Amino acid sequence: MRVIEAFREAYGAAPQGVWHAPGRVNLIGEHTDYNDGFVLPFAVPWGVTAAVSPRADRSVRLLSLQAPGEPLLIEDLDRAQGWARYAVGVLWALREAGHDVGGADIVLDGDVPQGAGLSSSAALEVSVAVALDELYGLGLPRMDLALLAQRAENDFVGMPCGIMDQAASALSEEGKALFLDCRSLASRGIPLDLAAHGMQILIIDTGVHHELADGQYALRRADCERAAKHLGVASLRDVTDLAAALSRLSGDERKRTQHVVTENHRVEAVIGLLRAGAIGEIGALLNASHLSLRDQYEVSSPELDLAVEAAFRGGARGARMTGGGFGGSAIALVADEKAGSVRESVAAAYAERGWKAPRFLPATPAAGARRIA
Structure with a gap:
């Protein structure tokens, strides 16, 4: 797996784990999510893969295979720029919510078609969120992780998106669309056996x-x-x-x-x-x-x-x-x-x-x- 090899090359050791979060396409229910309405997305086969290990300090080292170059060392999360804000924003959101999350070494590899509206940003956020949840033993429900990823995009990146993209990435099931009530956050899988x-x-x-x-x-x-x-x-x-x-x-x-x-x-x-x-x-x-x-x-x-x-x-x-x-x-x-x-x-x-x-x-x-x- 190339993300593991890239992690070894960048940081000198294997990652403690590798997580994948998908992008999504929305079958129907557009611009209803931030109006407390109903949406029906489903996850697509493409997404973002994150190889991650925890760090003893609170810094983040970050490398994306889609942005070649040396790993970024981010000691002050607020100083992150560009695409890196989507990843470090998740750490910021977890810490803001009171979770004891330290630093992380991260390598990202994405294959969501760029610019196609398939929510590569949510896939990036959720892949980092599920990795940190497991590595730091937080045990958070998937919807809570989706909400934290949404907060990262809303309040750290500055994009006022609704909950649909992150929820679809975190909660979808193979062969099903995800019916989500964006007010109650109740959800269920709807068979979509095309x-x-x-x-x-x-x-x-x-x-x-x-x-x-x-x-x-x-x-x-x-x-x-x-x-x-x-x-x-x-x-x-x-x-x-x-x-x-x-x-x-x-x-x-x-x-x-x-x-x-x-x-x-x-x-x-x-x-x-x-x-x-x-x-x-x-x-x-x-x-x-x-x-x-x-x-x-x-x-x-x-x-x-x-x-x-x-x-x-x-x-x-x-x-x-x-x-x-x-x-x-x-x-x-x-x-x-x-x-x-x-x-x-x-x-x-x-x-x-x-x-x-x-x-x-x-x-x-x-x-x-x-x-x-």
């Missing part, structure tokens, strides 16, 4: 990331918070009469509310169909989700819209953007015999526009974070 139904979920990585994404994400969250305040509810998840709520709102707040409330209903509808074994019937709900994200939440992009439209023309049962938006990936629900025509349709549509060819990745529901060596 192969048994002759279906597959195809990730269409547009290869595009528009730089306005992070600022626009924060603006969308603020829109939702203002709308909830105007409606007198704790969050948009509490809206029970959508028509009455929309009559009291205007502009962006009205559109954001419409998306969040209807998206929560779509999550519940998808779960009902999956539990009934009607995987092929969820396509219409994926399509509706994309239109809502495009028109009401306004987080799509020309590349995502074209991927969705071309996938549907090529024979997909349904398709939608997935992730935060403004680029990244779409997903398409495809019968096995239509996979080739869907790929060809999307590739041809991109070529016609003169755009770089997208990348196609088959999404198989994978296991969550675990020790692998």
Whole structure:
């Protein structure tokens, strides 16, 4: 395992353990997590592997195989820069929560496709969190580790993400999607046996990331918070009469509310169909989700819209953007015999526009974070 060899070379000894945490793709339930709503992600086969040993002091030595160079020695966590903040932020969050966590030697190796919106940051955070939990004998529940990883990203890195990404990485089960109530944090696995139904979920990585994404994400969250305040509810998840709520709102707040409330209903509808074994019937709900994200939440992009439209023309049962938006990936629900025509349709549509060819990745529901060596 190359992460072990890199650890030996960098630090002169074998690591005490190796842990893996996956990225995720979200089947449905977009921008609902920070509105206390419902989400339905699943872990993907790609993720971040962390080889880790504890240190006697409180410093961190850190090396990423995706950022070649000498290991970083970080004695003051606040001085960490760039990608290193995601890793050391986990130590910061554990210490802030009162856990007796010392230093660590860490080597990271990731194979999550970069820029595809598959949450490599959460995979990095969770891989470090599960390693430190075991090495320091904390015995924390997986949801607690996910929450600490989220706090690292929110308060240390400065990205106001919801809990979905970290929870999916920490809690997912092979062959299942993870239904998560983002208010109560109750979760359960929902069988997603695509192969048994002759279906597959195809990730269409547009290869595009528009730089306005992070600022626009924060603006969308603020829109939702203002709308909830105007409606007198704790969050948009509490809206029970959508028509009455929309009559009291205007502009962006009205559109954001419409998306969040209807998206929560779509999550519940998808779960009902999956539990009934009607995987092929969820396509219409994926399509509706994309239109809502495009028109009401306004987080799509020309590349995502074209991927969705071309996938549907090529024979997909349904398709939608997935992730935060403004680029990244779409997903398409495809019968096995239509996979080739869907790929060809999307590739041809991109070529016609003169755009770089997208990348196609088959999404198989994978296991969550675990020790692998």
